[in-house]
Amino acid sequence: xxxxxxxxxxxxxxxxxxxxxxxxxxxxxxxxxxxxxxxxxxxxxxxxxxxxxxxxxxxxxxxxxxxxxxxxxxxxxxxxxxxxxxxxxxxxxxxxxxxxxxxxxxxxxxxxxxxxxxxxxxxxxxxxxxxxxxxxxxxxxxxxxxxxxxxxxxxxxxxxxxxxxxxxxxxxxxxxxxxxxxxxxxxxxxxxxxxxxxxxxxxxxxxxxxxxxxxxxxxxxxxxxxxxxxxxxxxxxxxxxxxxxxxxxxxxxxxxxxxxxxxxxxxxxxxxxxxxxxxxxxxxxxxxxxxxxxxxxxxxxxxxxxxxxxxxxxxxxxxxxxxxxxxxxxxxxxxxxxxxxxxxxxxxxxxxxxx
Ligand code: NAD
Numbered sequence: 001x002x003x004x005x006x007x008x009x010x011x012x013x014x015x016x017x018x019x020x021x022x023x024x025x026x027x028x029x030x031x032x033x034x035x036x037x038x039x040x041x042x043x044x045x046x047x048x049x050x051x052x053x054x055x056x057x058x059x060x061x062x063x064x065x066x067x068x069x070x071x072x073x074x075x076x077x078x079x080x081x082x083x084x085x086x087x088x089x090x091x092x093x094x095x096x097x098x099x100x101x102x103x104x105x106x107x108x109x110x111x112x113x114x115x116x117x118x119x120x121x122x123x124x125x126x127x128x129x130x131x132x133x134x135x136x137x138x139x140x141x142x143x144x145x146x147x148x149x150x151x152x153x154x155x156x157x158x159x160x161x162x163x164x165x166x167x168x169x170x171x172x173x174x175x176x177x178x179x180x181x182x183x184x185x186x187x188x189x190x191x192x193x194x195x196x197x198x199x200x201x202x203x204x205x206x207x208x209x210x211x212x213x214x215x216x217x218x219x220x221x222x223x224x225x226x227x228x229x230x231x232x233x234x235x236x237x238x239x240x241x242x243x244x245x246x247x248x249x250x251x252x253x254x255x256x257x258x259x260x261x262x263x264x265x266x267x268x269x270x271x272x273x274x275x276x277x278x279x280x281x282x283x284x285x286x287x288x289x290x291x292x293x294x295x296x297x298x299x300x301x302x303x304x305x306x307x308x309x310x311x312x313x314x315x316x317x318x319x320x321x322x323x324x325x326x327x328x329x330x331x332x333x334x335x336x337x338x339x340x341x342x343x344x345x346x347x348x349x350x351x352x353x354x355x
Contacts, residue, residue, distance in 0.1 A: 001052045010063050014109070015055070018102040023094035025083065027102060028054055030062035031110055032078040035344045038108055039079025040134070040291065041065035042115025043099060043126075045087045058082045064281060065288070070336035071313055072285035073306075074292045079110040087117030096122045100129030108132050113291050134291045143290035145300065147256055148184025150286030150307035155185075155230060155254040157314035158278045162252055169193035172228040174250065175215075177235025178205035181256040181284070185234065186213045199223040200235070224248060233257040240266045245273060254278035267329035279332035282317055285310055 003015060014031040031039045041062055048054035058080050066078025083099060096118075103112050103126065113135035114123055120137045127133050135143075155173075160166035171194050175182050178200040186196055186209060196215035199222065200206045209215040218226060224247040231250040233239050237259030245266060253260070253275055260280045261267050270277045286307040293303035313335070321331035 001055060003055065006055075006059055010059060012059060012062065015059070016102070016106065018098075020098040020101075023091060023098055024085075025095055025098040026085070027081060027083045027099055028058045029081045029102065029106065029110055030058040030079060031106075032059075032062040032080075033066040033340065034077035034109060035340045035347075036070060036077050037075035038111050038132075039065070039077040040069065040111040040113065040288070041078060041080035042113045042135075043081040043083060043118050043122075044115040045083045045085050045089075045117030047086050048082070048084050051084075054082050054084050066340070067333060067336040068281040068285055068288055069292075070339050071282050071317075071332060072289055072292075073309060073313070073339075074288065076111075076288070076292060080115075081110070081112055083117075092122055093125050096125035097129050100126035100133065103132050104130035106132070111295070134294045136294070139294045142180065143287040144180035145184045146290040146293075146303050146307050147181045147284055147286035149188065149304050150289065150310045151181065151185050151232070151234075151254070151256045151283050152188040153308055153311040154278055154283035154314045155189075155232070155252070157311040158252045158254045158276055158318075159230075161315065161318045162276050167192070168230075171195070171230060172197060172226075173230045173232055174198075174218075174223055174226040174228040175209075175232045175234055176200075176223045176239065176255070177233070177257070178202070178209045179234065182232070182234035183208070185232065185256065186215065190214065197223070197226050197228060226250075230254055233260050238262040240270055240277075242266075242269075245269050248273065248275060250275060252276045252278070254283055255280075256284045258284065261329065264329070267327045271327050276318070277328050278314060279317060279329045282313055282332050283310060285313075 012032050016029045018027045061080035062078050069076040111132045123133050123135050156166040173194050174197045178198050190213040198209045198215045199218050199220050206217045224244045227249045230252045232255035234256045240260050241262035289306045290303050317331045320334055321328045
């Protein structure tokens with residue numbers, strides 16, 4: 001893989017490879033774009049089969065964070081880190097303190113947080129070496145309540161776009177996955193009088209949805225065939241693909257899962273079936289809003305108020321899609337790029353703080 005060619009194609013500013021032999025640390029930090037502020041994104045621990053695989057992942061994820069924070073209206077750029085290791089490794093202090101030292105060496109250009117394979121406890125080790133870390137124990141904590149709330153308001157905006165009013169009362173929502181985000185989403189939907197149909201590979205989680213929210217349970221794979229108004233993917237990525245899109249019997253897809261489109265062309269395929277698609281990184285932005293809130297010292301209520309803006313952002317995305325005749329997932333990218341370009345243009349004027 002030609003790293004510089006990829007950085008040039010995708011617009012990355014900086015990629016840092018780090019090695020600490022004492023604990024066998026091999027890590028990559030990718031900073032995509034810092035026009036809006038310091039780059040922020042989690043640290044993923046994964047046993048990548050090659051350096052190229054790790055690099056490809058970190059470049060893709062860092063770029064995704066630029067877009068996610070930009071549309072969420074945050075003063076943050078996009079970055080990400082990967083550590084090539086077994087996520088179950090026991091010697092976590094040395095691994096994450098080594099990581100913290102490399103994060104610190106970037107002087108605040110990159111702020112880290114937890115991600116796949118890491119936990120708030122790991123971030124406490126990072127914290128011993130750098131202040132450029134969020135998602136710590138006893139601070140903003142689990143982002144799922146804010147994410148679930150953001151998905152709920154984004155779903156209402158999608159309903160407004162599709163049906164002319166945003167009430168979800170009496171609507172049927174098919175939810176894939178009954179995990180943390182889905183739980184808070186279900187709370188709001190149930191309170192508004194929506195009917196829920198759910199699936200999860202974990203039977204205990206399904207039982208909670210049935211008991212607390214009166215949900216109807218279906219088999220794991222049957223969720224794609226449910227006759228409903230809205231399909232809410234809240235489990236895995238890649239679930240909008242050649243097989244599933246053809247099966248959907250809904251008018252809106254709006255859920256919290258990351259990377260819902262197996263490939264970009266599936267964003268067009270969903271819309272070709274007349275289904276309105278809420279771009280994942282816009283509707284699930286509550287998670288990064290929560291982390292930003294921690295950095296700013298916000299309360300959960302303040303973070304939720306910020307997440308409420310997802311409603312207007314979704315409307316803006318759909319409006320751009322209509323204006324430019326493009327699918328909604330491309331409109332989301334355009335909204336992010338327009339915000340970054342407008343802030344970048346402002347920076348042409350010199351201020352005393354600039355050097
Ligand atoms: P979670 O682990 O609590 O929930 C995921 C659930 O999906 C689990 O209950 C799991 O058993 C279930 N699941 C796995 N495979 C399944 C399948 N084939 N069919 C049905 N259910 C299946 O995770 P979460 O924090 O709720 O996150 C859910 C999704 O939202 C993920 O894609 C995550 O990346 C994304 N997301 C989460 C947040 C957040 O704040 N937690 C923020 C942004 C995006």
